[in-house]
Amino acid sequence: MELSEFILNVEEQFMETDPGIIQGATEFRNLEEWSSLMALMIIAMVDEKYEVILTGDDIRNSQTIQDIFDKVQSKVNA
């Protein structure tokens, strides 16, 4: 799996954040649109597209989009 594709999938969950703003190094909690509901949407997207389940703790322990990507990748490869 590619980070660039993952970022596109994450971008799709946002309504008010322009494409290109979200990068691997983006600290997602600093995004204006971030909320607890966004965590749910990312968990659902990852379940649908990558067929693995991120936990609430996976998100809580992540700072950047890259951190989430790494967690997804390790689950996919497990």
Added chain:
Amino acid sequence: MKAFIKAISYYLPSQTLDNEEINQLFPEWSVDKISAKTGIVRRPIAAPDEFSSDMGITAANSLFEEHGIDRNEIDFILFCTQSPDYFLPTTACVMQDRLGIPTTAGALDFNLGCSGYIYGLSLAKGLVETGIAKNVLLITAETYSKFIHPADKGVRTIFGDAAAATLISCSSTDKDMIGPFVLGTDGKGAEKLMVKNGGMRHPYLNNESAFSEDSVGNFKSSDHLYMKGSDIFVFTLVSVPKLCQDIMEKAKLTYEDIDLVIFHQANKHMLEALRKKINIPEEKFYIFITNCGNTVSSTIPIALYEAIKEGKAKKGDKIMLVGFGVGYSYGATIVQL
């Protein structure tokens, strides 16, 4: 002798919290965004002097009037709530008197949330099919709004107050009209959706020390409703597909045989994610959340009432009902109208 759902009515308080008001209180959440992400436009909110018993009584009186049911025929009241009037007496006892239901009726409360309607149907079926009762009045009512901290936009956006009344009666058919059931519990999730203070273990503090703020700016308070939404969502993604598979196997049915599927209406986004994951045909998946929000144990009877009214569920139809949430507690059943 089989139990069946004879009639349903429901009640929504007239006061509401709509997306415009949420946007005024929390400008970072636009009206369109709230609507797109939750599927909810307004949530009914109980008046300050209106409680679960009052709402349940209004729903039950509507049931009697709307369907021409004689209250003297009710011989059991099951009341599902997590916001009872008192520690004691049992709210269902108070409701028996206020509803003018005969003193020969049995009555009890049970404390469940989003799975409560499924459990209520299982209890009612047991009472009817063992000959203990002939006409069970199952009332679900909840005032989560009274548990919610005003600054907690996350939960204020989701929950609405409501009550529903369902009459489960006895029919002479030998075909199952309610059931089978698959039920489950995982108490490890207890702290994920919780009002911690106010019971015996942790007294209500009623001071600012009970409050804290989480990483996304939501206020949390052990005096108030606390919800760890992402963990609950993960629980549903893992357990609900298995629950649906188990009920289909137990009932020896496929989605071809089912006319309509009604899940607990948690929020639109969660419902869509579950529907896609389980592969339930969109046209058989009923959603009714826009004008009432997540009303906890009343979402399923409200949706079932509306599906019948809209003609999406007709007499003879087989309907799959699935509840899941606080506890964690979950359950599924098949009902035939």
